[in-house]
Every structure is written in C-alpha cells, then in structure tokens.
Amino acid sequence: MISSNLEEILPKEQIKNNNEQEHPLGNGGIQLIEVLSEEDISKVLTYAHKHDKTVNVIAGGTKRGYGGSAEQADILLSLANYKGIVEHSVGDLTLTVKPGTTLKEISDELEKHGQRVALDTPWPELTTIGGIIAANDSGSKRLLYGSARDLVIGTRIVYADGRVIRTGGKVVKNVAGYDMNKLFIGSMGTLGVISEITVKLRPLPKYEGLSLLHFPEGTEQQICNFAVHILDSMMEPVSLELLTPSLAEHVTGKKQFTLAIAFEDREKAVLKQENWIKQNLPSRVEHTILNEEKARKWWRDFCHIGPNGHNDEENEANTQAALKVGSNNLDVVNILKLAEKLADECRVSVEAHGGVGHGISKVYLKGFPEGIVSYTRTLRAKVEENRGYVVGTHLPFAMRETIDAWGERPGYFVLLEGIKLANDPKRILNRQRFVGGI
Structure with a gap:
C-alpha cells in the first residue's frame, strides 16, 4: 500500500483513499494526499520519484477536464488546503501567495488596500491561483491587462524528484537573461508543482464603465470595421468582447451579436471614452451603457458561464x-x-x-x-x-479518449518533450496531461 509508506513522512489524516477514482472528468488518483506546506509537497514527490509512482495535481478542480489521456495516477496530490497570502508589499504592488488560494480570496483581501490581481478568469470563487498559472488562464480583459503569463514575476517550484527551485523574484524588475517563469506557466503541471507565486498588482480602478453594442443580423462586417476603428483610435478599452446572439440573450436579454467594451480609469476618462463610442456608433446599432456597480455585476455574472469542474450533470x-x-x-x-x-x-x-x-x-x-x-x-x-x-x-x-484535447502535435513538439524529460525524466507529474501526451 502507498499509504503505509507515506505515513512515515506525513500525518495519517492527510492520506486518504480516493472515493472518486472513477470521476467522469478523469485526472484522479488512487490515493488522495492533502498537503499543507511546501515541505509536504517535496516529501510526497521525493517518495513518488523513488518508488516510480505517478502523481496528478489538483486544487480547486476547475481544470480537471482540461487535457489528460490517463484516467488516474497512483497519487492525487491536493493543494486545496495549501492556501493563504505569504507576503503583500502594498507599496511595491506585489503579492506572494500559496497556490491553493482562490482568486476571490485574493481579491477580497487586496480590495482592503485598493488593489487587485488584474485577472478575470471564470468562477473566481472556485479557481485557484495555482490552477490559473498552470493553465495560463485569462478572461476578456486580457486585451489590456494580459494573461497570467504577463503578471507572474516569481515562483517557487517543486521538481518531480522533490527538489525546490525559485524562478524570478519578488520585485517587478528582477529578470536578467531567460525568464524561467515562462517555462512553468501554461505547462499544466507537467514540469513541477508550483508551491508559491509572486504576481504584479494594479490599483483598483477609480471608475468602471461598460458599453454594450447590439448589432442587427447581417451587419457582422460592421463589427470588424468598428473594432478596427477603435483599435486605431486613442481609446484604451479593457475589453472588446464579442458575444454570440445565444450568449447575448442569456446575459443581456437581446438575441443579437453584442460587443462588450469595458473602460476602467478615472471617471472623467471613462465618460470621455464612452462619449466617443456614442459619437462613432455604427448605424442601426443599439447602445446600452452600464457604470460602476451595474458594470461590475455584469462582469460577475459573465464569469459564471460554462462548466467549472463541479457542475457537470449525469444526464x-x-x-x-x-x-x-x-x-x-x-x-x-x-x-x-x-x-x-x-x-x-x-x-x-x-x-x-x-x-x-x-x-x-x-x-x-x-x-x-x-x-x-x-x-x-x-x-x-x-x-x-x-x-x-x-x-x-x-x-x-x-x-x-475519442478526440485529442490539444489537436495534432505541433512541429516544435520535440522541444516540449525534451524539456519534459529534462525536468521529469520518469514522467511522474501529470502524465499525458499536456500537448502530444506529455
């Protein structure tokens, strides 16, 4: 049994038989191990490496259906209770946090200081910062703020053999040479387990506005023309997100292609840009404006579209x-x-x-x-x-099992495989989870 050996290095209550081995999303494990520290992660991976045990990593579970052609591993390593803020430098606008912390928990704490992590990923109360970084996730507002890859300035990583390394640092200007952070962000946990993350912060916007442009059927070319017009202008939209009529009916009540244009700045700057939209509105296009709390509520609702790893039905x-x-x-x-x-x-x-x-x-x-x-x-x-x-x-x-989540292997697959073998030669971590079955 795995547990009898692991009980020598971890408390018994952290080692459990997994009652969801046949989870419909797969990516499970025979034994569920809950870690509470970086040292716990290192001990488990050292054990797994020594005894050739495979390890899947999970926290919030929102990415459980993302890739993976092996149904389960020997060990399901849970980071769900390895959470909390390690360090918050208010003046430097940086935050160091443990990977099991949800985006909402982070946002609620930073709001007290008028700051935020500029990520608008779906289901923030469920998705963890570790999962966001591992998948390089992002939302509609990446137009201005970028993806997870653009916000991370430092990490601590536990390699498959239990060794711990640090990449980057805890200040914004810290990179000389190759940015090692980029290697792990978006790698789906196949190169190492993230045990600590340092991200850049932004102040909360002084004012928020959202313009919804509803385009009649047959005017799709107008959408392209207007998008080019606004991108070529001096405007600084946070999002230029186009919704299909079916989704627009769900979130706006109007079954038309709808362009959601968000602005976040000082009130005067937001209102000026909204006025620009009014003055340059294409013909026959209906215009709805939401400001402040109404705009924030719209985005909160928008973040709760689609599957989240917990709301799948048996039907x-x-x-x-x-x-x-x-x-x-x-x-x-x-x-x-x-x-x-x-x-x-x-x-x-x-x-x-x-x-x-x-x-x-x-x-x-x-x-x-x-x-x-x-x-x-x-x-x-x-x-x-x-x-x-x-x-x-x-x-x-x-x-x-029927269709590859990633599609055909890319031409540069040999490079990805080489990096995997250099970091995890025994292929222990998140086996077959990434591109090409890595």
Whole structure:
C-alpha cells in the first residue's frame, strides 16, 4: 500500500483513499494526499520519484477536464488546503501567495488596500491561483491587462524528484537573461508543482464603465470595421468582447451579436471614452451603457458561464464541454458565426464569445457526447485552415479518449518533450496531461 509508506513522512489524516477514482472528468488518483506546506509537497514527490509512482495535481478542480489521456495516477496530490497570502508589499504592488488560494480570496483581501490581481478568469470563487498559472488562464480583459503569463514575476517550484527551485523574484524588475517563469506557466503541471507565486498588482480602478453594442443580423462586417476603428483610435478599452446572439440573450436579454467594451480609469476618462463610442456608433446599432456597480455585476455574472469542474450533470443529453479557440483577432467574428451555425448541424447548444482585440475565443457546448465530438472536429478543421487552433479546456474523460484535447502535435513538439524529460525524466507529474501526451 502507498499509504503505509507515506505515513512515515506525513500525518495519517492527510492520506486518504480516493472515493472518486472513477470521476467522469478523469485526472484522479488512487490515493488522495492533502498537503499543507511546501515541505509536504517535496516529501510526497521525493517518495513518488523513488518508488516510480505517478502523481496528478489538483486544487480547486476547475481544470480537471482540461487535457489528460490517463484516467488516474497512483497519487492525487491536493493543494486545496495549501492556501493563504505569504507576503503583500502594498507599496511595491506585489503579492506572494500559496497556490491553493482562490482568486476571490485574493481579491477580497487586496480590495482592503485598493488593489487587485488584474485577472478575470471564470468562477473566481472556485479557481485557484495555482490552477490559473498552470493553465495560463485569462478572461476578456486580457486585451489590456494580459494573461497570467504577463503578471507572474516569481515562483517557487517543486521538481518531480522533490527538489525546490525559485524562478524570478519578488520585485517587478528582477529578470536578467531567460525568464524561467515562462517555462512553468501554461505547462499544466507537467514540469513541477508550483508551491508559491509572486504576481504584479494594479490599483483598483477609480471608475468602471461598460458599453454594450447590439448589432442587427447581417451587419457582422460592421463589427470588424468598428473594432478596427477603435483599435486605431486613442481609446484604451479593457475589453472588446464579442458575444454570440445565444450568449447575448442569456446575459443581456437581446438575441443579437453584442460587443462588450469595458473602460476602467478615472471617471472623467471613462465618460470621455464612452462619449466617443456614442459619437462613432455604427448605424442601426443599439447602445446600452452600464457604470460602476451595474458594470461590475455584469462582469460577475459573465464569469459564471460554462462548466467549472463541479457542475457537470449525469444526464448524457446535457454533457458539457468548453473549447478555447486561438486566431487572428479579426477572424473572431467569422469563428463565432461558424460556432453558431455548427450548433444546429451537430444538434448541440452553444454559447460563445471572443476578443476582437486579442483573438482568443471561448465556446461552451451542451448536448450528447457524439454531437460535441462532431462539433469539435469540424470547428477545429475549419479554424486550422486559417492557422488557428482549438483546444478542449473541459471535456469528460471518455470524450478525451475519442478526440485529442490539444489537436495534432505541433512541429516544435520535440522541444516540449525534451524539456519534459529534462525536468521529469520518469514522467511522474501529470502524465499525458499536456500537448502530444506529455
């Protein structure tokens, strides 16, 4: 038994038999081990490396359906209770935090000091900072603030053999030479377990505004033209997020392509930019403005769209899936039109949105598994024709056995595999979780 050996290095109450070994999302483990410190992580990985035991890593569970072609490992390493703020330098606008801390917990604490982590990832009360960094997650506001990769300035990493390293530092200007942080951000936990993260902060905005532009059917070219117009202007939108009619009906009550343009700045600057929108509004386009608390509430609701690793249903007809689509920014309009069209052909329901400023789209599906598989294959083939990509960020394990969440191996796969073997030669950590089965 694994536990009898581990009880020599960890308290017995932290070692449990996993009662969810056959979880529909997979990525589980025979033995569940809850760690409470970096030392605990190191001890478990040292043990696993010595005894050739595989390890899956979990915290909030929101990324459980993201990649992974091995249903379970020997050990499921839980960071859910390894949480809390290590250091908050208010004057330097930096925060060091443990990976099991949820984004909401971080936001609630920083709000007391008028600061924030500029991330608007979905389900902030469930998703942890460790999961966000491991997946390089981001939301609609990455147009101005960037993704997780742009905010991290330092980490502590526990390698697969239990060794601990530090990358970057705790001040903003700390990188000389290659930025080692970039190696681990977005690697899906396949290179090491993040035990500490230092991120850059921003002050809370003085004022928030949201302009919703509702475009009549058949005026999609107007969306592209307006996006180019605003991107070429002196405006500084936080988001240029286009919603499909199905999603727009859900969050605005209007079943039309809707462009959500957010501004966050001093009140005078926000109102001036909103006035620019009014003056440059395309013909036949309806305009709704939300300010301050109404704008914040809209975004809070928007963050609760799609699957979260906990809200999947047993009813096969309501199987949930989520896709991330990367493309040229102005291709987003056609991708979202295609996303709606394929819904009818594959008999699934679809809600989708994409950034016409940054080119990342999110597609949320619900229906029978065979319809979702057909939809994903068709959408991927169409997107790849224009050198884009489609990644399955939430797929049940049985579906991931049918369709590769990551798509075809890229030409640079040999480099990824080389990095994996250099960091984890026994392939212990999150085996088969990343691109190409790494």
